[in-house]
Amino acid sequence: MSALNVNGRNHTVDADPGTPILWALRDTLGMTGTKFGCGAALCGACTVHLDGQAIRSCITPISAAEGKKIVTIEAATDGSDPVGAAVHAAWVKHDVAQCGYCQSGQIMSATAFLKSQPKGKQPTAAEIDGAMAGNICRCGTYARIRAAVADAARALA
Amino acid sequence: MLPTHIDPSELPRALQRLLAAGQPDEAAAAALPRRSFLKLAGVGGLAIGAFPHLAMAQADGAAKPAGALKPTQQPLAFVQIAANGEVTVTHNRLEFGQGVQTGLPMILAEELDADWSLVRSKSGTNDAAYHDPVFGMHLTGGSNSIKNSFTQYRELGARARAMLLSAAAAKWKVDVATLRTQAGTVLGPGGRKLGYGELAEAAMALPVPEKVVLKDPKDFKIIGRPTTRLDARAKSSGRQDFGIDVKHPGQLTAVVAHPPVFGARLKSVDDAAARAVKGVKAVLRVPLDRGAEGVAVVADGYWPAKLGRDALKLQWDTAAVEKVDSDKQLAQYRELASKPGPRKFDADMAPLAKAPHQLEAEFVFPYLAHAPMEPLNCTVKLSGDRAELWVGTQSAGLDAAAAARVLGLKPEQVSVHVQMAGGGFGRRFVGSSDYVVEACEIAKAARTAGLSAPVRLLYSREDDIKGGYYRPMHLHRARIGFDERGKVLAWDHVIVGQSILTGTVFESFQVKDGIDATAAEGMREPYPIPMRLTVHHPKVNVPVLWWRSVGSTHTAFVMETLLDEIARSTKQDPVAYRMQLFGDKHPRHRAALQLAVDKSGYGKTQLPAGRAWGVAVHESFESVVAYVVEASVKDGQPVLHRATAGVHCNLAVNPRSVEAQVQGAAVMGLSMCLPGGAITLKDGVVQQSNFGDFSVARITDMPEFAVHVVPSADPPKGIGEPGLPPLAPAFANAVAQLTGKPLRQLPFNLQA
Numbered sequence: 001m002s003a004l005n006v007n008g009r010n011h012t013v014d015a016d017p018g019t020p021i022l023w024a025l026r027d028t029l030g031m032t033g034t035k036f037g038c039g040a041a042l043c044g045a046c047t048v049h050l051d052g053q054a055i056r057s058c059i060t061p062i063s064a065a066e067g068k069k070i071v072t073i074e075a076a077t078d079g080s081d082p083v084g085a086a087v088h089a090a091w092v093k094h095d096v097a098q099c100g101y102c103q104s105g106q107i108m109s110a111t112a113f114l115k116s117q118p119k120g121k122q123p124t125a126a127e128i129d130g131a132m133a134g135n136i137c138r139c140g141t142y143a144r145i146r147a148a149v150a151d152a153a154r155a156l157a
Numbered sequence: 158m159l160p161t162h163i164d165p166s167e168l169p170r171a172l173q174r175l176l177a178a179g180q181p182d183e184a185a186a187a188a189l190p191r192r193s194f195l196k197l198a199g200v201g202g203l204a205i206g207a208f209p210h211l212a213m214a215q216a217d218g219a220a221k222p223a224g225a226l227k228p229t230q231q232p233l234a235f236v237q238i239a240a241n242g243e244v245t246v247t248h249n250r251l252e253f254g255q256g257v258q259t260g261l262p263m264i265l266a267e268e269l270d271a272d273w274s275l276v277r278s279k280s281g282t283n284d285a286a287y288h289d290p291v292f293g294m295h296l297t298g299g300s301n302s303i304k305n306s307f308t309q310y311r312e313l314g315a316r317a318r319a320m321l322l323s324a325a326a327a328k329w330k331v332d333v334a335t336l337r338t339q340a341g342t343v344l345g346p347g348g349r350k351l352g353y354g355e356l357a358e359a360a361m362a363l364p365v366p367e368k369v370v371l372k373d374p375k376d377f378k379i380i381g382r383p384t385t386r387l388d389a390r391a392k393s394s395g396r397q398d399f400g401i402d403v404k405h406p407g408q409l410t411a412v413v414a415h416p417p418v419f420g421a422r423l424k425s426v427d428d429a430a431a432r433a434v435k436g437v438k439a440v441l442r443v444p445l446d447r448g449a450e451g452v453a454v455v456a457d458g459y460w461p462a463k464l465g466r467d468a469l470k471l472q473w474d475t476a477a478v479e480k481v482d483s484d485k486q487l488a489q490y491r492e493l494a495s496k497p498g499p500r501k502f503d504a505d506m507a508p509l510a511k512a513p514h515q516l517e518a519e520f521v522f523p524y525l526a527h528a529p530m531e532p533l534n535c536t537v538k539l540s541g542d543r544a545e546l547w548v549g550t551q552s553a554g555l556d557a558a559a560a561a562r563v564l565g566l567k568p569e570q571v572s573v574h575v576q577m578a579g580g581g582f583g584r585r586f587v588g589s590s591d592y593v594v595e596a597c598e599i600a601k602a603a604r605t606a607g608l609s610a611p612v613r614l615l616y617s618r619e620d621d622i623k624g625g626y627y628r629p630m631h632l633h634r635a636r637i638g639f640d641e642r643g644k645v646l647a648w649d650h651v652i653v654g655q656s657i658l659t660g661t662v663f664e665s666f667q668v669k670d671g672i673d674a675t676a677a678e679g680m681r682e683p684y685p686i687p688m689r690l691t692v693h694h695p696k697v698n699v700p701v702l703w704w705r706s707v708g709s710t711h712t713a714f715v716m717e718t719l720l721d722e723i724a725r726s727t728k729q730d731p732v733a734y735r736m737q738l739f740g741d742k743h744p745r746h747r748a749a750l751q752l753a754v755d756k757s758g759y760g761k762t763q764l765p766a767g768r769a770w771g772v773a774v775h776e777s778f779e780s781v782v783a784y785v786v787e788a789s790v791k792d793g794q795p796v797l798h799r800a801t802a803g804v805h806c807n808l809a810v811n812p813r814s815v816e817a818q819v820q821g822a823a824v825m826g827l828s829m830c831l832p833g834g835a836i837t838l839k840d841g842v843v844q845q846s847n848f849g850d851f852s853v854a855r856i857t858d859m860p861e862f863a864v865h866v867v868p869s870a871d872p873p874k875g876i877g878e879p880g881l882p883p884l885a886p887a888f889a890n891a892v893a894q895l896t897g898k899p900l901r902q903l904p905f906n907l908q909a
Binding site: 016028030033036045072092095096101103104107129133135137 | 253388395397398399404410435461528529532822823824827854857861862
């Protein structure tokens with residue numbers, strides 16, 4: 001039994017402590033917004049926030065989340081978090097998604113990145129690319145991702 | 158996805174019989190409204206009568222289909238109008254990123270005169286109503302969706318609008334000619350006004366008109382307007398469900414140990430440790446695609462299933478199967494290239510020997526995996542004499558037929574719920590229905606083992622990358638003779654590569670005289686070149702498949718880099734050279750290239766030192782895409798900085814979607830050029846396993862990118878694929894300008 005705090009709620013998960021957070025979310029808690037892409041921290045589709053840091057939930061065991069707070073795409077874009085809301089709005093405005101499968105992870109990476117920026121600082125193009133380089137989009141939505149991250153940063157400034 | 162040149166009129170009777178089995182068109186036409194509504198109601202899990210959409214509530218047969226109309230022409234299977242005015246359009250394709258989920262409703266809503274803000278979209282099933290109207294089968298591929306369903310969806314919308322008008326005329330007791338529609342309302346004399354939602358119940362009970370008048374394209378309000386995708390919000394908030402997210406009570410997950418070599422069988426299985434993993438319910442030996450065997454670990458979630466698979470101790474028998482080695486394979490292909498073979502084109506090669514300029518070139522293209530972001534999956538529920546499948550498939554009908562064969566059912570006993578898919582690029586349309594059959598074999602074995610819950614087969618990324626069905630490896634050889642002005646006097650060309658269509662339902666009419674049409678598509682045309690083209694199709698133990706833009710993934714590269722080389726060696730501008738070859742016979746090629754040239758600043762802007770222009774243009778799926786790019790070489794690696802696309806796809810239904818598709822296809826084309834863009838084999842085993850060693854383009858590889866579309870009101874052509882083929886050759890041509898050395902291998906290797 002492991003205790004997990006997900007989006008502000010405590011859950012008890014009956015799974016091996018080595019189980020990746022991804023599968024506890026998807027298969028045990030039924031929260032499928034976080035996606036499985038590679039299982040090896042190579043594509044970023046499974047990105048969630050652990051105590052505010054963007055992590056790859058496919059390789060991070062639930063034992064590493066004990067006593068910490070997990071935030072997933074469901075909470076980041078429900079309007080309660082201004083940065084997540086700005087990123088969500090920019091994603092819709094720029095019509096970023098194609099198949100959309102990787103976009104939960106893209107949005108979680110973008111949100112963590114913008115939260116890490118000093119208030120009022122507009123990130124450079126290279127900084128945006130650097131922050132998003134761990135997230136693969138096989139549909140190739142990168143041009144719109146760039147535009148959406150920059151737009152969200154402006155909206156938050 | 159799918160060959161360019163399939164002529165649906167050539168669909169063999171065998172295929173049509175297979176597809177029609179259980180779905181006879183005439184019977185379906187007569188029974189459609191009720192049958193479809195029942196099925197549709199089942200999809201949503203909603204009881205008839207409780208469903209808010211009035212059309213559904215009318216399922217007891219008030220609606221009278223026009224007898225002469227096919228199921229694909231009956232609006233009732235495609236349009237539901239709720240009392241509150243919401244219009245739900247059912248699309249007949251797999252939505253896997255290309256945007257048909259929005260584009261098809263736009264087309265229908267245009268003729269319906271719907272209020273776009275009230276339009277919703279949903280996916281169809283393997284019901285015959287959702288056949289491609291041209292091919293007569295369930296099909297998402299060949300960039301056909303908008304092209305083949307444009308008129309269909311316009312007519313569906315126009316029929317539904319006519320029924321709404323008739324209902325209003327009856328209600329107001331006025332002549333229908335005095336009425337008009339506007340954004341989801343019917344307007345009548347004396348300021349009369351009713352919303353579609355208020356009329357839907359009466360309208361849907363009326364006869365369906367056969368003949369309808371369609372709008373003049375100049376009156377389009379929705380078609381042609383840049384429109385945000387209907388799924389944009391759901392896909393920007395984790396709320397969009399995909400096939401992988403299907404969840405039934407008690408559902409189990411299966412992970413399969415596939416053989417290390419394609420087609421290998423099991424010698425021994427020790428599953429004691431696997432069975433001991435907490436959560437593992439069963440370990441099942443199952444037959445797999447291509448006569449292979451595997452072991453499925455069925456558990457109450459992916460992670461225990463995966464741990465169970467890791468704990469299996471398996472010995473494989475690979476003695477009976479060919480163990481491919483990429484290096485040896487290339488040597489064999491070279492040997493084959495020098496032998497005589499079947500000819501796709503012929504021409505007099507006598508001028509070759511005495512041509513003033515001669516060029517010899519060899520090109521090598523590796524196997525490529527599709528690697529859609531959503532790992533392949535299929536959920537199967539068996540109950541009584543029925544099977545239900547939830548799968549993101551490009552070919553619901555073929556998959557249903559395959560499932561029926563495995564499960565000993567009739568095709569009509571199989572329902573396929575087409576799920577939103579996380580990419581596909583061709584991998585979700587497999588002649589053998591490989592992963593669907595695998596899922597059904599597991600479900601069958603699980604039932605035998607006493608497990609009655611639905612089972613979801615889920616591939617790991619490693620299963621996907623190592624799982625075959627690749628874009629085939631190809632070798633091209635060219636010997637070209639040309640004069641001082643770059644006029645080609647003779648071009649002797651050889652292609653060696655596996656046939657994609659041999660062994661599929663398309664073989665009998667798409668493999669002619671030993672040549673697979675997909676291997677040669679994109680060769681020669683539209684250039685006036687005397688070409689002799691020989692094609693060899695070796696048999697190799699590696700499953701191959703169409704991959705976004707199919708033959709053009711390699712033929713465009715060969716054609717466009719060689720022509721550029723001829724232009725360079727005769728000191729001609731590559732744009733002017735191509736324009737002269739197009740002459741006045743290819744206005745769409747000219748327009749696309751000219752637009753890219755104009756918008757890029759080519760020939761006007763001075764590039765910074767170390768950068769060069771590259772140009773390529775290619776037609777595929779009846780659309781032409783031209784790129785003008787800027788590239789440099791940094792630390793021995795080619796870098797793409799900027800790309801400007803000129804696109805001629807006729808009418809752009811949703812220009813925002815066209816831009817997205819061209820950008821996306823270009824990124825996939827860029828991935829072919831970058832290090833890690835290859836699948837190789839050694840001793841029969843695929844050497845790559847995940848995105849670490851089969852790498853695809855990332856945001857840091859993305860050039861500055863602009864897409865420009867040539868204005869046109871002609872009926873739309875394909876756009877999901879045509880953006881891919883010319884990207885790599887344009888990039889290569891820019892690099893060759895810088896290095897003076899042509900690139901003839903993908904991925905690029907400047908050291909080669």
